[in-house]
Amino acid sequence: MTGRNWPDQTGQVHYVFGRCRSPNPIGGPNQAVMKHRVLGLCLLLFACSKPSGLAERAADKDVTTVAALSPGLAPVRIGEGGPGFAACGTIGTIINLSPTGEPYLPVRAAPFVEANEIARLANGARVIICTHSIDQKWQGVVFPPEQAPALDCGVSSPIARPRSYTGPCRSGWVSSYFIQLSGS
Secondary structure, three states: OOOOEEEOOOOOEEEEEOOEEEOOOOOOOOHHHHHHHHHHHHHHHHHHOOOOOHHHHHHHOOOOOOOOOOOOOOOOEEOOOOOOOOOOOEEEEEOOOOOOOOOEEEEEOOOOOOOOEEEEEEOOOEEEEEEEOOOOOEEEEEEOOOOOOOOOOOOOOOOOOOEEOOOOOEEEEEEHHHEEEEEO
16 A cells, blocks of 8 residues: 555544655655754744844833843842832831941942952941842942031832832942841
8 A cells, every 4th residue: 555545534644654654745754853943943033043032122111221231240220119118118127236247237239248349338327228138138228428418319209110229329239248237
């Protein structure tokens, strides 16, 4: 029966090639093999395609783009509580600085020890806590400059959606161990 056609029980005609039966009259690969080939082709096309324009889409959504960040920089985000709450709702005080060690707490550009030091806070300094790192070992804070300690940092009112802080005060990351929460 090699190379001949024959009907099955449903009346569908099959072409027989050696011991393989295929409903494909051309005698090509079966459906499972075709699925694997199509999947492989799709993966190949995806891998060889141009970048998806992530930076352009992120800019449209008011999100800090990957290209705008340099290594070791993580802007403090405000408004993470949602539009019904203050952009940053908790006040903290710097505590537990070693009297024999450094008399200040370094403020970092990102939530890790290796990040650049961008400012220093003295024991007793007040900060506004806006966010925290995933492991909660670091707090993203906003604080007025030493020259103007009464400056309104603009984070006490709600904002429409979360964003990086760009107000008149300074911002950065400090170790959670050295902050005592004071309230809102």
